[in-house]
Amino acid sequence: MFKRFATAAVTAVLIAGLGACGGGGDSNSAEGSDYSVDVGQDTGGGAGEPQPDTATTADTSVFGLRDQVRHRAARTTRATRPHMAKKCATTTRRVRHTTSTGSGTKRRTRTWYSTEHAKTCKKVRSGTETYTRVVRPEQWCVSLDDVGGDKSQDDVWYRVSRTAYDEAVATDQHKRLDFTPKHGGC
Template identity: 80%
Template sequence: MFKRLAAAAVTAVLIAGLGACSRGSDVHDDGTDYSVDVGQDSGSVAEEPQPDAATTADAGVFGLRDEIRHRAARTTRATRPHMTKKCTTTTRRVKHTTSTGSGTKRHTRTWYSTEQAKTCKQVRSGTETYTRIVRPEQWCVSLDDVGGDTTQDDVWYQVSRTTYNTAIATDEHTRMDFTPMGSGC
């Protein structure tokens, strides 16, 4: 079937090209509803370029922008132990010795000094209240026709703030390519 279609397309192009030689450069072929430009290479059939698989994988996802949503961070008040640093200073006696001479003329001198050491540790000292983040701030974009599949509509993706700002600036049903930070929203 493909061979028949290709042969028919080549035949139509050749007939239109031969007929154009006598009538001019832009010719409407009466046998079809298509206009033929004989200034171009008339032996090839034009096809729509397909996106490269390598660039599609690097781009993440693509589709038509549907809706956008900003979800503010959800927080709550919580309590936790209040930790403080408690330090103690300790002293210890250190013995020092030096020797001079050798054999029977050897003389050893000994003296002591006091060194201080500071040790610190965290200890609990009551409780404190703080703001706990239940859900971080999220920027979301919904796409239709994800990956060119017309059955995948209203798919939500979490995106960066810059991608979200780009989505705000574009019209609905405009193609968007981005790398999502997460799915769902």
């Protein structure tokens, strides 16, 4: 009798616990809303902030009327960094070798030694060196009007690939362009 009562009590506690933990028809569900929370990353924002518009990501295509094109050359500067040189050292060690022949009282053991050479290398700092550091990579940009057919979306800049930039240059102004941007803004 006591076992049945204990089993029923444990079952009731488990059902109540699982019901509280399950999110069945939760009205605070993030599906279908403009808000999302990524548990694995801390972006410094609050949990209820809207995520950036994903329409400008590299996996979606955009279209609109060609407005302007812009080529931004790479910006570089001279900088110094530690020069790392390879330093090697050779080492030797004496290795003992043995072989045995026969068995019992007729067993003979022969021992000889050989020298093995090993080379170990590591990188060590040896002064500094000057190099060209890229501050901003080369960028090709296209500006569109009426993005996605929305007349209020004018002068929106996109960073594009070199081939998409060449197509935009070859297209007359205010003609429809369709491309996949690398990034939004320029």
